[in-house]
Amino acid sequence: MAGIQLHNLSKIFKLKEEDVVALNKINLNIKDESFVTIVGKSGCGKTTLLRILSSLESKSEGEIVFTQGNTVITSPKIAIVFQEPRLMPWLTIRDNMKLSLIKIKNRHEVNRRVDHYLELLDLWRFQDAYPNQISGGMAQRVALGRTLCYEPDIILMDEPLGALDIYNRKILQDEIIKIFENCKKTIVFVTHDVDEALYMGQQVVVMNNGNLVNHMRISESHSKDMNSHEMKALKRALTHSIMDSRIIRNDFSA
Amino acid sequence: MKNYRGVVLPLLLILIWGIGSQYGLFNSFIVPSPLRVLSTGWNLIAKGILLKHLSVSLWRVFAGFAIAFFLAFPLAVMVGLSKKIHAYLVPSLEFIRHIPPIAMIPLLILWFGIGETSKLSVIVLATFFPIFMNTFSGIVNSNVDLEEVGVNFGFTRAEIFLKITLPQAMPSVFTGIQLGLGYSWRALMGAELIAASSGLGYMIIEAETLSRIDIIFVGVMVIGILGYAIDWFFFKIAAYFFRWEGKSNGRDTTPQFIKNI
Numbered sequence: 001m002a003g004i005q006l007h008n009l010s011k012i013f014k015l016k017e018e019d020v021v022a023l024n025k026i027n028l029n030i031k032d033e034s035f036v037t038i039v040g041k042s043g044c045g046k047t048t049l050l051r052i053l054s055s056l057e058s059k060s061e062g063e064i065v066f067t068q069g070n071t072v073i074t075s076p077k078i079a080i081v082f083q084e085p086r087l088m089p090w091l092t093i094r095d096n097m098k099l100s101l102i103k104i105k106n107r108h109e110v111n112r113r114v115d116h117y118l119e120l121l122d123l124w125r126f127q128d129a130y131p132n133q134i135s136g137g138m139a140q141r142v143a144l145g146r147t148l149c150y151e152p153d154i155i156l157m158d159e160p161l162g163a164l165d166i167y168n169r170k171i172l173q174d175e176i177i178k179i180f181e182n183c184k185k186t187i188v189f190v191t192h193d194v195d196e197a198l199y200m201g202q203q204v205v206v207m208n209n210g211n212l213v214n215h216m217r218i219s220e221s222h223s224k225d226m227n228s229h230e231m232k233a234l235k236r237a238l239t240h241s242i243m244d245s246r247i248i249r250n251d252f253s254a
Numbered sequence: 255m256k257n258y259r260g261v262v263l264p265l266l267l268i269l270i271w272g273i274g275s276q277y278g279l280f281n282s283f284i285v286p287s288p289l290r291v292l293s294t295g296w297n298l299i300a301k302g303i304l305l306k307h308l309s310v311s312l313w314r315v316f317a318g319f320a321i322a323f324f325l326a327f328p329l330a331v332m333v334g335l336s337k338k339i340h341a342y343l344v345p346s347l348e349f350i351r352h353i354p355p356i357a358m359i360p361l362l363i364l365w366f367g368i369g370e371t372s373k374l375s376v377i378v379l380a381t382f383f384p385i386f387m388n389t390f391s392g393i394v395n396s397n398v399d400l401e402e403v404g405v406n407f408g409f410t411r412a413e414i415f416l417k418i419t420l421p422q423a424m425p426s427v428f429t430g431i432q433l434g435l436g437y438s439w440r441a442l443m444g445a446e447l448i449a450a451s452s453g454l455g456y457m458i459i460e461a462e463t464l465s466r467i468d469i470i471f472v473g474v475m476v477i478g479i480l481g482y483a484i485d486w487f488f489f490k491i492a493a494y495f496f497r498w499e500g501k502s503n504g505r506d507t508t509p510q511f512i513k514n515i
Contacts (some may be wrong), residue, residue: 054400079406086403090421090498100407102417130498150407 001075002066003032003154006052011048018126022048025062032068033097033184037201039191041174042240045210050156053188054080070247079152081160085139087131093129093142094118100150104155117145122141129231137168144172148179157189161196173200194238199226204234206241208237214241291475294468303457308476310407311446312512314370318377322434325378326385327427332421334393335415338360347386355379355437356444368449373442378443381434392423425496433486439481466501 008193011023022045030036038046051057053064055078066076087096094114101110110142117125129220134142140160147155157176163170177200180187191197197204198218206214216234218224223232268288274280275287286294298304333340353458355376366372396419446455452508454473 054406056405082399082403084399086399088400088403088418088421090424090496098415099403102407102409102413132498 002068002073003034003066004030004154004186004188005065007065009049009052009064011045011052011237017079021091021210023052025208026212028205028212028215030186030188033186033189034200035180035189036205037191037197037203038207039194039197039238040203040207042192046207047158048210049207050080050158050162050190053154054078054156056080060245061113061146068153076153078149078154079150079151079154080156081143081157083162085131085136085143087139087142087146088093089131091122092128092130095133096131096142097149098206100146110189112150113151117148118126120148120179137164137172140164140172141175144176148183152185154186154188158173160166162191169196173176176200178237180235194235194242195226198231198235198238199224204238206238208242208244213244214238221230260438283465290468291471295472295475298469301417304472304476307452307454308458308480310457311442312480313408314373314442314453315377315435318374318442319381319435319438320377321374321440322429323385326382326430327389330386330389330392331420336398339463347383351364351387353442356402359445359448362445363449368451373445373453375449376441377438377443378416381439384433384437385427385430389423389427392426393419395426396422397434416481425499428488428492430497432485432492433490436481439484443477468507 003208006026006028009023009026009028010021011020011249013020024045026049038049048057052059053186057189066073068076078107084173087093088099097114097117098110101113104110118127121144123138126138131139140163144160161172164172173196176187176189189200190195191200201218202220204214204216204218205212214237216238271280271285272288275282275285275289275513282290294303318322325510340361358374358379359372362372363373400422401414401418404418411416441451443455446453447459454477458470458473460466461473
């Protein structure tokens with residue numbers, strides 16, 4: 001379990017001698033054991049932010065501090081669930097889930113974790129299948145299971161449900177919420193879908209052109225009535241800030 | 255039914271051949287009758303001559319192949335993983351790749367004599383490139399997205415290579431092995447025809463000097479059947495090990511005629 005503090009975090013890509021600012025001095029405070037959704041248009045910098053947090057990309061400037069309670073910790077376990085399942089096609093579902101446990105030498109513990117998450121995600125029957133034998137929704141479930149087996153402190157999700165049909169999407173949204181409520185990890189969930197951001201997040205952060213433009217606290221509880229007036233108003237406000245690139249307020253660390 | 259379509263043409267040819275020989279349409283000095291070829295084949299087997307030559311040739315192929323594999327595979331992995339080595343080596347390799355191993359036989363004989371060394375070198379030359387090129391392309395074309403999964407779970411570089419890059423490259427490596435075996439078989443026949451005192455190629459060229467056309471026929475057929483058998487065997491192994499390669503991956507290097515067997 002860990003919180004994340006971003007101080008003036010910037011990322012600049014070089015593109016044909018030209019600087020492209022992907023993240024522009026972002027300040028954000030993500031509390032320990034909270035579920036934060038980041039919403040924005042394609043190319044707004046949300047994926048870049050997740051890739052920097054998971055060390056797949058280096059930052060250009062600024063600081064990232066991880067905390068546990070009031071103490072600063074150096075390297076929490078962070079795992080990312082990508083937009084595509086990224087399963088190893090030569091491994092069975094079970095072995096794909098085991099892959100994240102490469103550092104654990106105790107076979108009993110490895111099997112215990114894999115069994116637990118196979119059961120939790122209703123993948124038990126498919127454990128000996130290969131990725132090319134299962135559906136897209138099922139594959140994303142395996143990718144989620146692989147990450148959960150790793151038992152990270154922070155889970156980053158980069159539009160993991162983006163490629164799924166609406167039914168599978170709904171089911172997996174609820175499963176992710178259930179997992180969050182049971183294991184209380186810090187989850188940063190990126191999406192371009194305003195409804196999804198509102199439904200899943202306790203807080204919603206809006207990004208636009210590498211800037212943070214809005215930050216809303218929704219509700220600690222996940223039992224939300226998406227048709228209530230309050231939620232509809234929030235949705236309008238969110239959509240407005242996603243579309244309007246003039247508003248820039250990069251400091252949401254308070 | 256589909257499975258039997260492949261044997262129609264060979265049977266038809268044998269039939270025409272048999273009838274032609276029976277009615278004296280072909281000069282039996284140039285085209286011996288199928289029955290004569292069969293009895294010569296049987297004789298060669300019974301006397302152990304065929305097996306002797308065959309085992310010499312097979313031993314050469316597998317020994318040469320093993321040497322080529324242990325040279326080409328590690329080198330391809332190294333070059334595939336390091337862009338710096340790649341820049342130094344590739345032009346030279348491209349140059350050598352375009353020289354047919356058979357064109358090198360005179361040189362190899364002058365260097366190594368007509369003993370085993372020159373034959374093994376021909377096979378190494380023929381087999382090296384298919385293994386090298388296919389392993390190399392398997393390593394270079396490894397999916398970075400999958401490697402990122404490893405990075406994300408804290409894999410070391412060695413772990414990423416062993417658990418992600420290499421398994422991904424295996425079908426390609428295997429294609430290289432399969433091609434390499436085919437090439438080495440052909441190159442060896444060339445070498446044995448030019449200078450050898452044993453082996454299938456030698457059996458054929460010796461039969462030519464003795465005007466034993468029937469032995470030549472037996473030799474040629476054994477070469478064909480054996481090449482086919484080796485390929486089939488490898489196809490079966492590949493089908494077992496790479497059963498995860500579904501249609502979605504879109505990679506299938508098996509010739510259509512093998513699939514119909």
